[in-house]
Amino acid sequence: MLLVGRQTARTCQTLHRRAFLQVGGSTALGLSWADLLRARPPGTSGHTPGAAKAVILLWLWGGPSQLDTFDPKPNAALEYRGPFGTIPTRIPGGRFTELFPQLAAVSNHLAVVRTLTTQSTDHGIAGTIGLTGSGAGGTGLDGKPLGGSPRPALGSVVAKARTVGRRADAANLHPFFVVGGKLHQGKKAIIGEGGGPLGAAFDPFRLVYDPATGTKVPALQLPPDLTPERMTDRAALLTGMGRLESRAQELGAAGAFDEYRTRALAMLTRPDAAALFDVSKEPAALADRYGRTRFGQSCLLARRLVEGGVPFVQVNWSDHVEAEEDAGDGGWDHHYRNFQIMQDRHAGWLDQSFSSLITDLRERGLLGSTLVVAVGEFGRDxxxxxxxxxxxxxxxxxxxxxxxxxxxxxxxxxxxxxxARPADTPLTPADLNATVQHLVGLTSEQLTGLGLTPVGRVIEELF
Known part of the structure; x- marks a missing residue:
């Protein structure tokens, strides 16, 4: 079912968004998207950028434990390794925690980076660094102020680049979607979730999957006395949407709002576009394979979106709260009952949904052109x-x-x-973001030309 209506976003912790460097068919640089795909950053070892035509970011808000997921330490003392055993994978010499058998089975398609480090234990700062390559409010990787405005979200950067030369059937789809509620630090929205200097037109279009009712579209919320059925022509629809004063204030400049609203209206009025949001159209067996959880069906929705031509989809785990009193904040911030929550809920949900996403993309011939990244803002003690x-x-x-x-x-x-620390190859969120940029065909030269300071190095060991 697809619902267009009022939605109260519920998130567990705070998050931020990962942002990055912008570019794309930039007339200021005189470059076409094809030019960007042919470009190669200095120092890369023969890998051709631009293999990824779409990105799905699984944002594991709260910070999963590295020891209880993909970097177990079976020889450490019990108070460090925890109670879980380990299982072999299809990665030579690699083992996962025993809670991830389905991911172990598809691990020949996975690359695990085990030495990420960041500079803050604060969800807001670490998350902003992870999602944008710099801290909240224009801060550096150490959380100290750098000045200037926040960097745009990585999804906004990819969206800006990919609006040039998009498929005709995807032209009326917004290029950047977030599946899940807004990320918050307490009651304050996280800096870095939007387009920043790229403008509000490249803020994400948000969908929220509710297991009870299906996909909800908060941005297309209409006043109670206005429904799509009552709007008989485009002018009336524009008038009705124009009454969403709170959304207009959120988006800022009128020009940006108009562009964003135009895309929203196109998606509302085009049945084929709106149908992408409706996961109930998938075979029941496939939906079962992903898992009938909010995160599982959100991953299935992400696959539908990239298959429909959306360049960047972010799935926020933080909106995954089946029973708040049992699951804590719903995210991965397991200060207490970590092992119970992992065993009863989170590990199984992630194992099933993530592995099914990889398998589904591969079976549809989309894995080679779709980059999937699963990461949180930091690890656990x-x-x-x-x-x-x-x-x-x-x-x-x-x-x-x-x-x-x-x-x-x-x-x-x-x-x-x-x-606890990298024994070799220490890497940062900025390096991970630089790698995503590289894989979608963006280069440091274009970023510099757009006034964004390139940060991080491409992780060549992944290629």
Whole structure:
């Protein structure tokens, strides 16, 4: 079912968004998108950028434990390794926690980065760094002010680039979608979720999947006395949408609002476009394979969107709260009952949904052109606390990538004996973001030309 109506966004913790560098068919640079795809950043070892025509970012808000997911330490003391065993994978010498058998089975398509580090234990700062390559409010990787406006979200950058030369049947689809509620730090929205200097036209178009009612479209919310059925022509529809004063204020400039609204209206009035949002059109067996959870069906929705021509889809785990009193904040911030929540809920949900997404993309011939990235804002303390949980830990954590030009069946970096620090190959969120940029065909030269300081290095070990 697809619902167009009022939606109260519910998120667990705070998040930010990852942003990045902008470019694209920039007339200021005189470059076409084809030029960008042919470009190659200095220092890359023969890998051709532009393999990824779409990106799906699985944002695991709250910070999953590296030891209890993809970097287990079976030889560490119990108070570090935790109670879970490990299982072999299809990665030479690589093991996952026993809670991820389905991902282990498709691990020949996965690349695991085990040595990410960040510079803050604050969800807001670390998340903004992870999603934008710089801190909230124009801060650097250490959280200190740099001045200037926040960088645009990575999804906004890809959206800006990919609006040039888009498929005709995707022209009326917004180029950047977020599936899930807005990310918050307390009651404050996270900086970096939008287009920033690229403008509000490249803010994400948000969908929220509700297991009880289907996909909801908060941005297309109409006043109670106005329904699509009552709007008999485009002028009336524009008038009705124009009454959404709160959305206009949120988007800022009138010009940006008009452009955003035009896309929204096109999606509302085109049955074929709106149908992309309706996961009930998928075979029941496939929906079952993804899992009948909010996260599982959100991953299925993400696949529908990229298959329909959307260049960037971000799936926020933070909106995944089946029973708030049982699941804590709904995210991965497991200060207490980490092992119970992992075993009963989160590990199984992620294992089923992520592995099904990889398999589904591969079966449809889309994995080679779709980059999938699963990561949170930091990791968890290697030492188990007195509440059977783990505290925030910025010193070492993992990301998993697949498709889009990434070579599967490998790990990048080795952590120390307790997964507390990188033993080699320390990498940052800026490096991960630079790699995503590279895979979609963006280069540092174009970023500099657009007034954005390139940060991070391309992780060549992934290719």
């Amino acid at each position: 290697p030492k188990v606390n007195d509440k059977a949980g783990r505290e925030h830990w910025p010193g070492c954590y993992s990301a998993v990538l697949a498709g889009g030009g990434v070579a599967g069946g490998r790990t990048v970096g080795t952590s120390d004996a307790r997964a």
